[in-house]
Amino acid sequence: MKKVAIVFVLIIIGIQFFSVNKTNPPVNEGLDAPPEIKGIFKRACYDCHSNETNWPWYASVAPVSWLVADDVEEGRKHLNFSEWGNLTRKKIAHTKEEIWDEVKNDDMPLWQYSLIHSKARLSQKDKELIREWTGQGEAE
Template sequence: MKKILIGLVVLFAGIQFVPVERTNPPVTQAIDAPPAVQAILDRSCADCHSNQTRWPWYSRVAPASWLVAKDVREGREKLNFSEFGDYPERRQRHKVSEVLEEVEHGEMPLKPYLLIHRDAKVSEPEIETLRAWVAVAGEAPRGEEEGESHES
């Protein structure tokens, strides 16, 4: 029993040396959204979808750090509000529409993140705010745009 415990402690200490990337690269072209929308994105999404991640203390402790870094890496890859203006317009509109879809379906923010960041939940009135924004800045409703593709 004691040997197992010592083994675990050594293992825990050892994995702390695995390098984890916790970078906040420069903001190149931040998204240009109305302030009410911006506030929602900043609060609920920016930790994984921007270059301005607020890295929490547990992002410095393995193995939690691996999970946090993975979410941030994959989140930025799919959608990065700090580089949003660099996307072609078509992609921007597609992503804006996806934002609403993900939030409406309760897919975003990710569930484990919500457990720790309860205030990140997007409320019903906030979803209305997103809807109004997406109606203007999102994709045209299906069928109205010729030859539309749904690349992500």
């Protein structure tokens, strides 16, 4: 039993050498939206969907760091508010639709994120504001 524990500790120490790339690239043309909308996205989405990620301390500890970095990398790929100004009008319309789709169904923010970041949880009021801003149909 003791041997298992030692091996386990050694593995945990060993994987710390596989660090991840935690970068915040420059913000280009950021999101152009009313402050109350931007405020909601900043507290609920920006950690994964912008270049202004607040990297938490546990993002430095493997294997959690791998999961966090992966979410940010994937998140930025799908939607990056820091690149908003570079989107065409058509792409903006489409992205807004996608945003409402995710918010309406409670698919975003990711549940494991909301679990730790209570400020990221969206109230009915937040959702209503997002719905209006995205120009989508009535809440369901």
